[in-house]
Amino acid sequence: MANKYKVCVLGSGAFGTAMAHCAINNPYIGKVQIYARNQSVVDSINQDHKNPKFLSNFTLHPDITATNDL
Numbered sequence: 001m002a003n004k005y006k007v008c009v010l011g012s013g014a015f016g017t018a019m020a021h022c023a024i025n026n027p028y029i030g031k032v033q034i035y036a037r038n039q040s041v042v043d044s045i046n047q048d049h050k051n052p053k054f055l056s057n058f059t060l061h062p063d064i065t066a067t068n069d070l
Contacts, residue, residue, distance in 0.1 A: 004030030012036035012045070012066065014054040024061045034066045042066040 007023045009016045012034050020032045036042050044052045045066035049059050 004028060006030060007032045008035060009033070010035045012038075012041050012051060012054070017051045017055050017058075017060070020064050021058075021060065024064055030063070032061075032064045034064065035070060036066050036068055039068055042068050 005028055007020075007029055009020045009023070009032065016034060020034050023029050024032045034045060036045070038053075041051060041053060044050055045060060045064065049062060049064070050056055051058075051060070
């Protein structure tokens with residue numbers, strides 16, 4: 001598959017985190033980015049691959065990143 005899509009999930013709550021996980025498991029998706037307002041959530045997702053506020057016991061795929069810049 002030559003081109004893979006990039007996906008952005010707006011919101012880093014439980015639903016947004018679950019949607020990011022579902023999206024990254026789709027073979028047509030290459031990267032998923034989560035928009036989060038809180039910088040500590042962004043840092044945790046990017047460094048530890050965990051959302052500290054929601055689903056904190058679940059490790060996220062390394063191709064899921066976070067940002068607080070729309």
